[in-house]
Amino acid sequence: MTGDPLMPHLMDIVARPELGDLILAGGFGVRVKQEHLVQTEARTLISPFPLARATNDLDLFVRMEIFSDSNRRDDTRRVIDDLGYEVTNRNWQFHKPLGENLPGRKVKIDLLSRSPNGGESVKLRPPRVGDGSLHGRDTAEAFAIDLGPIPVPVRGRTTSGVEIQGRVLVPHPYAWLNMKVRAAYDWLRMDKGEPPRKPYSEKHAFDVYTITAMLLEYELEQCREFSLAFANHELAISIRAEAQELFSSPASPALRQVRNQTGGNLDFDAFNEGLRQALGY
Amino acid sequence: MFPKMASFPDQEIAENRKPPSEAEVLDRLRRGRLTLSPLNLQLQRVNEGGASVDGVLEVNWGRERSTFLFEYKNTSSSRVLTNAVAQIKRIAAEPKTRSKVNPMVIVPFLGTESLKFLEQEKVSGIDLCGNAVVLGERFRFWQSGGPNTFSSSAPIKNVYKGTSSLFARCFLIQPRFASLNDLRNFALGKSHFTAVANQEPSRLVKGTASKVVKALVDDEIVARNGDELELINPRRLLDYLRQNYSYYGMHKVDAKTILTQEECWSRLAKVRGTGLKSVATGLGSATHYGVLSTADRPTIFVNDLEKTIDLLDARPTSVFPNLCLVETKSDVPFFDVRQEENKLWASPVQTWLELATGGPREREAAQELERDLIKGAQ
Numbered sequence: 001m002t003g004d005p006l007m008p009h010l011m012d013i014v015a016r017p018e019l020g021d022l023i024l025a026g027g028f029g030v031r032v033k034q035e036h037l038v039q040t041e042a043r044t045l046i047s048p049f050p051l052a053r054a055t056n057d058l059d060l061f062v063r064m065e066i067f068s069d070s071n072r073r074d075d076t077r078r079v080i081d082d083l084g085y086e087v088t089n090r091n092w093q094f095h096k097p098l099g100e101n102l103p104g105r106k107v108k109i110d111l112l113s114r115s116p117n118g119g120e121s122v123k124l125r126p127p128r129v130g131d132g133s134l135h136g137r138d139t140a141e142a143f144a145i146d147l148g149p150i151p152v153p154v155r156g157r158t159t160s161g162v163e164i165q166g167r168v169l170v171p172h173p174y175a176w177l178n179m180k181v182r183a184a185y186d187w188l189r190m191d192k193g194e195p196p197r198k199p200y201s202e203k204h205a206f207d208v209y210t211i212t213a214m215l216l217e218y219e220l221e222q223c224r225e226f227s228l229a230f231a232n233h234e235l236a237i238s239i240r241a242e243a244q245e246l247f248s249s250p251a252s253p254a255l256r257q258v259r260n261q262t263g264g265n266l267d268f269d270a271f272n273e274g275l276r277q278a279l280g281y
Numbered sequence: 282m283f284p285k286m287a288s289f290p291d292q293e294i295a296e297n298r299k300p301p302s303e304a305e306v307l308d309r310l311r312r313g314r315l316t317l318s319p320l321n322l323q324l325q326r327v328n329e330g331g332a333s334v335d336g337v338l339e340v341n342w343g344r345e346r347s348t349f350l351f352e353y354k355n356t357s358s359s360r361v362l363t364n365a366v367a368q369i370k371r372i373a374a375e376p377k378t379r380s381k382v383n384p385m386v387i388v389p390f391l392g393t394e395s396l397k398f399l400e401q402e403k404v405s406g407i408d409l410c411g412n413a414v415v416l417g418e419r420f421r422f423w424q425s426g427g428p429n430t431f432s433s434s435a436p437i438k439n440v441y442k443g444t445s446s447l448f449a450r451c452f453l454i455q456p457r458f459a460s461l462n463d464l465r466n467f468a469l470g471k472s473h474f475t476a477v478a479n480q481e482p483s484r485l486v487k488g489t490a491s492k493v494v495k496a497l498v499d500d501e502i503v504a505r506n507g508d509e510l511e512l513i514n515p516r517r518l519l520d521y522l523r524q525n526y527s528y529y530g531m532h533k534v535d536a537k538t539i540l541t542q543e544e545c546w547s548r549l550a551k552v553r554g555t556g557l558k559s560v561a562t563g564l565g566s567a568t569h570y571g572v573l574s575t576a577d578r579p580t581i582f583v584n585d586l587e588k589t590i591d592l593l594d595a596r597p598t599s600v601f602p603n604l605c606l607v608e609t610k611s612d613v614p615f616f617d618v619r620q621e622e623n624k625l626w627a628s629p630v631q632t633w634l635e636l637a638t639g640g641p642r643e644r645e646a647a648q649e650l651e652r653d654l655i656k657g658a659q
Contacts, residue, residue: 006574027642031574038577041601048535048599053567053642054574102571105649200641261640 005099006056008159009107012083013058014166015158018075021066022169023149025112025179026059027052027203029170030210036152037214045220045274046213050206050262056098057108061145061171067113067122067130077133085109092128092135099159111135114142141182143235144175147226150219173211173219174226177278178239180208184254185242205254206261208247212274213267220278227280240281247275300355300389300431301409303335307353310338317413319343320422334372337382340415347417349385349405357390357408357431359398359610366404383416390429392484398610440496441525444484447472447616448493449518450630452503454617456512456658464510465490471617471628484612515658519633519651526634531609534586535602538595542579545593545604546623549581552592558584559625560618562607563635564643566626569619573636573646580605582614582627629654 006028013019024032030052037044066072077091085094088108098105113129113136116122123131127138139145149169157163171179183204215223230236246254250268259266301309309315310324319342326337338349352369354361365386373384385405388395391412399406400414400423407413411427441449451458451468458464468485494510497503500521504513512518538545549559565580567573583589586608590597595604617628627635629650636647 004568004574004577005571028574031576035577038601038603048602051576053564053576053640053646055642055646056571056574098571104653105571200645203641203645206640 005102005105006054006058006107007156009083009098010058010154010168011156011158011164011166013060014154014168015162015164016079016083018072018079020169021063022076023061023063023145023171024058024168025061025171025176026057026110027054027207028058029176030054030207030214032154032168033150033152033170034214036154037216042216044213045215046267046270049213050210050265052207052210056106057110059110059112061112061114061139061142062130062134062136063146064114064116064120064122067116067134067136068120070132073130073132073134080109090135091130091133092137110137112137112139112142114145115140139179140235141179141239142171142175143233144178144226144230145171147175148172148222149175172222172226173215174223174278176211177208177223177243177275178236180204180211181239181243181246181279184208184246185239187257188246188254202257203261205246205257208243208254208275209258209262209266209271212271212278215274215278220274223278224280227278231280236279240279243275243279244281247272300357302355303353306355306387306409307335310336315407315409317407317411317415317424320413320415322407334369335387338385340417342417342420342422345417345420347415347420348382350382351385351387353387355389357388357395357429359395362386362388362395362398362406366399366402370402370404383418385415389431391425392429393425394610396423396425439525440493441521442527444612445489445493446522446525447485447613448490449497449502449522450616450628452497452510452512452518453515453630453654453658454628456515458510460508461487461490461494461510464494468616472612472615512658515655518658519637519654522630522634523637526638528635528638531582531607532586533605533607534590534597535599536590536593536595536597536604536606537600537602538593538604540593540595543623545579545581546625548592549589549625550623556584557588557592558582558615559589560615561624561626562605562614563627563632564639565605566619566632567636567643567646569621569626570629570632570650572632572649573643578603578605580607582607582609584608584610584615 031054034052066076080094085096088095092111094109095106098107115138116124116129122129124138128135129138130136149171151167152170153167155165183201187201187204246252307327315322321341323339324336325339328334328336334350334352336351338351340347340349350369350373352365354365369384369386373382383405387407389409391406391408396412396414403416405415410430411424413422413424415422440446447468448464451464455467458467465485465487472485494503498505502514502518504511560582562580562582564575568575583606586606589606614627614631619626633647633650633654636643
C-alpha cells in the first residue's frame with residue numbers, strides 16, 4: 001500500500017502508542033486486512049475475495065476503557081490534535097489535508113463507539129458516547145467490538161517520511177459482520193421505499209459478502225463461539241434475522257446488489273454457509 | 282511483399298464520396314473495375330437473393346492463386362467490421378466450404394487499425410481506397426496509407442461515446458478554444474503520449490470535430506461565438522458522458538507476475554511508441570488522484586493482451602493475482618494520460634467516468650473528482 005495517500009496517515013496513528021487501542025473499521029480497515037491476506041497468501045473462505053475500496057475516511061472505534069479513563073481520553077485527543085487534525089463535528093469528527101500534492105483532498109477521522117452497558121460509567125447522549133475532550137458516534141450494533149480485535153501487521157512511512165513497522169487492530173469478523181448486516185438492512189429498508197438514511201449505503205451488502213469471503217478458518221471457529229455467547233443478546237437476535245432476510249436467497253435484493261458490485265462473481269453456497277455459521281443462525 | 286504506398290484501385294469509386302451499394306460493387310468487380318495492383322481480382326460467383334455472403338472472389342498474384350468467400354458492407358465502422366468478420370468466419374468454417382475458400386470482407390475504407398484487426402482475425406479485407414490485407418494460402422499481401430475518400434456527411438449518432446467523445450472531453454480540460462482547428466490540435470496533442478510514433482490518431486479528423494461541436498452546441502453544452510467555442514454547461518456534459526460510458530467489450534484478465542510494480546511499469550515504458558499501448562485504468566488511477574484507496578496492484582488498460590502478458594512475464598490466474606490487465610481496442614482510455622515517472626495514469630475524466638459508473642464507494646469518490654472537473658471547466 002506504498003502509493004496509497006491514506007497509508008501515511010494510518011502510519012502516523014500506528015506510530016503513536018496512545019492510539020494503539022483504536023480499532024480501524026470501515027472500508028480502509030477492510031483494505032488493510034485484505035492486503036495482509038494477499039501478502040501472506042492466506043487460505044480464506046472464498047478465494048479470490050472481492051477487492052475492497054475505501055474513500056478517505058479512517059473509521060476508528062474508541063474502546064470503552066478509554067472513555068472511562070480521563071487521562072487516556074485526553075491523551076487520545078491530544079495526539080489527534082498533535083497530528084494536525086481539525087475538528088469538523090465537536091470531538092468526534094476531524095479532518096486535515098490528505099497531502100501537499102493533492103490540493104483540496106482531505107483525510108477524515110470518524111470516532112465511533114459501541115453503546116455503554118448498564119454498569120459502565122460512560123455518558124451516552126445519542127448520537128454521542130463519552131464526554132469531555134473525546135466523543136464517539138454511538139453504534140449500538142458494534143456491541144461485540146471489544147471481542148478479539150484482529151492485529152494486522154503494517155509497514156510504511158508516516159507523513160513525515162519515517163519508515164515504521166507496527167500493527168493496527170481491525171474488528172473481529174463477528175463484530176464486523178454484525179455492524180455491516182445492520183447497515184445493509186438499513187439500506188434494504190430504503191430499497192423498500194422508506195426514506196434514505198445515508199447515501200451509498202448499498203455498499204454495506206458488498207462489505208458483508210467481502211468480510212465473509214475473507215474469513216480464515218480459526219476466525220470462523222471464534223465466530224461460532226462468539227455467536228453462542230450472544231445467543232440471547234437482543235440486538236444479535238435481530239441482526240441474525242436481518243441476515244437471513246437479506247442473504248438467504250441468491251435472488252434477494254442484497255445479493256443482486258453484491259453481484260452488481262463484484263461484476264457477477266459470487267460464491268453463494270460458501271457465502272451463505274459461512275455467514276450462517278459466523279452469526280449462528 | 283509489403284508495398285508501402287497505396288494505389289487508388291477504382292477511380293470511379295474514389296471520386297464518389299458516397300459509399301457504393303452492394304450491387305454497384307459487384308458490378309465493378311464483374312467489369313474488372315476494382316483493382317489492387319499487383320494482385321488480380323476475378324469475380325467467380327455472385328450469390329443472389331439475400332444469401333448469407335455476397336460471392337466468391339479469386340485473387341491471383343503471379344502464379345499464386347487463392348479463392349475467397351467475400352461479404353461487402355457499405356459502412357466501415359468498427360462495429361460493422363466486427364460483425365462482418367464474425368459472419369464470414371462462421372460461414373467459411375462450415376464443413377461444406379472450409380476446405381475450398383478463405384474469408385474476406387470488403388468495405389469502403391480500412392484504416393491501419395482495421396487492417397491489423399483483420400490480420401489478427403485471419404480474415405482478408407479489401408477497401409475501395411487502395412488498402413488491403415490479403416491472406417492467401419501461399420502469399421500474404423498488405424497495403425495501407427490510402428486516405429478515406431468516403432467521409433460521411435451523416436451526423437454522428439452519439440458524440441458522447443467512443444472516439445468522437447474525445448472532442449467533448451477536451452472541453453473539460455480546457456473550456457475555451459479559439460477555433461475548431463484549435464480544438465482538433467488540442468485533441469491530437471492529448472493523444473500523442475501513447476500513440477504510435479509518427480502516426481496520427483486516424484479518427485481525430487476535423488470533420489468529426491465539426492460534427493461533435495455541432496451536437497454540443499445543439500445540446501446547449503458549448504456556445505459558439507464566431508469561431509470561438511466555449512463550454513457553458515460542464516455538468517450536463519459530464520452527465521451525458523456518464524450516461525454513454527460503458528466497459529462493454531473490454532476483456533479483463535487477472536494475472537500473476539514475478540515483477541514488482543515498478544518493474545512492470547518500466548518494461549511498459551520501454552515499449553511505448555511502438556504500438557503496444559498501456560495506461561492505468563481509471564479505477565487504478567483513483568488513488569493517484571487521492572479519491573479512493575484501491576487494491577495495491579496495477580490495473581492497466583492495454584491494446585494487446587497477449588503481448589503484454591509476455592512482456593510482463595505474467596500468467597493469467599485467479600489465485601492471488603498481483604496484476605490486472607484490461608484489453609481494449611479503443612483509443613479512448615489512452616487519451617489525456619498523465620505521466621509519473623514510468624507510470625501512466627488515466628485522465629481525470631476517464632477516472633471520473635469509471636468511478637461514476639461503478640459501485641457505491643466509487644460513486645462517492647467520483648463526487649470529489651466531479652467537483653474538480655466542474656471547477657476546472659469554469
